[in-house]
Amino acid sequence: MRGTLFNIIQNRLNSKVSGYGDDLLGLMIESAHKQKGMGLNTDEIIDECKTFFFAGHATTSHMLAWTMFLLSINRKWQDKLREEVVRECGTEIPNSENISKLKLVPMALSEALRLYCPVIMTMRQASKDMNLGGIPIPKGMILTIPIPIIHRKKEIWGDNAEEFNPQRFENGIAKAAKHPNALLAFSIGPRACVGQNFAMMEAKIVIAMILQRFSFSLSPDYKHKPDDMLTLQPQYGLPIVFKPFAV
Ligand code: HEM
Numbered sequence: 001m002r003g004t005l006f007n008i009i010q011n012r013l014n015s016k017v018s019g020y021g022d023d024l025l026g027l028m029i030e031s032a033h034k035q036k037g038m039g040l041n042t043d044e045i046i047d048e049c050k051t052f053f054f055a056g057h058a059t060t061s062h063m064l065a066w067t068m069f070l071l072s073i074n075r076k077w078q079d080k081l082r083e084e085v086v087r088e089c090g091t092e093i094p095n096s097e098n099i100s101k102l103k104l105v106p107m108a109l110s111e112a113l114r115l116y117c118p119v120i121m122t123m124r125q126a127s128k129d130m131n132l133g134g135i136p137i138p139k140g141m142i143l144t145i146p147i148p149i150i151h152r153k154k155e156i157w158g159d160n161a162e163e164f165n166p167q168r169f170e171n172g173i174a175k176a177a178k179h180p181n182a183l184l185a186f187s188i189g190p191r192a193c194v195g196q197n198f199a200m201m202e203a204k205i206v207i208a209m210i211l212q213r214f215s216f217s218l219s220p221d222y223k224h225k226p227d228d229m230l231t232l233q234p235q236y237g238l239p240i241v242f243k244p245f246a247v
Pocket residue numbers: 051052055056057059060063117118119122123184185186187188191192193194195196198199
């Protein structure tokens with residue numbers, strides 16, 4: 001991977017076209033070039049590319065997989081979402097204007113992130129001695145935040161915490177639970193996921209385009225075994241039966 005990224009960077013540096021490209025890599029190379037030795041060096045740029053690749057790829061694809069799983073077993077919601085997509089986007093490839101009109105699709109994605117969060121834990125280290133809800137935390141202690149447990153707590157989400165109910169997000173994420181920061185899929189604070197808006201946009205487009213074209217259900221071969229392999233994924237895959245959908 002390092003070799004591939006190195007070659008891409010060299011090609012950008014040697015390119016005769018003005019600028020280094022209008023993507024994140026181009027911006028990093030340009031910034032390094034402008035700062036003349038004070039910015040990121042090539043190895044650091046390669047590391048940033050790897051971080052973005054690993055942080056952004058499996059997470060989003062597993063969010064999509066779990067959303068497909070949940071919509072396959074909740075046909076009423078699948079139909080509702082399709083109705084919304086066809087109403088707002090027709091049968092065309094969604095664009096930036098009509099995709100922003102979708103309300104139920106992002107609600108369903110948030111609910112999928114709640115029930116099957118691809119990242120199952122995040123960690124924080126105490127920078128000083130502190131007290132957390134009556135528990136003394138010494139400086140340097142590492143706290144592990146168990147996201148799936150928080151995401152299914154009845155005290156926070158109500159008695160139907162185990163159910164797939166996108167409706168709980170109808171007034172926004174902050175009002176979906178008894179605590180405004182209860183959805184921790186992208187974490188919160190200064191180190192929260194930088195790719196979250198991109199991931200949600202990508203997922204909205206993919207789900208909308210699938211709903212426009214197919215109705216789908218879970219294959220009888222499916223075995224439910226969510227497994228944490230860096231990200232939460234269906235251990236035996238997700239066989240789905242697709243049927244072409246004509247509007
Ligand atoms: C459903 C999709 C995604 C989920 C659930 C997710 C979740 C997370 C979480 C929980 C963190 C840790 C934040 C913390 O510890 O406070 C994180 C960090 C990060 N994410 Fe995402 N992410 C997703 C998609 C993406 C995408 C698409 C990108 C990039 C295009 C991305 C780039 C990053 C980066 C660069 C970090 C910071 C890593 C670091 O600070 O070392 N993520 N993400």
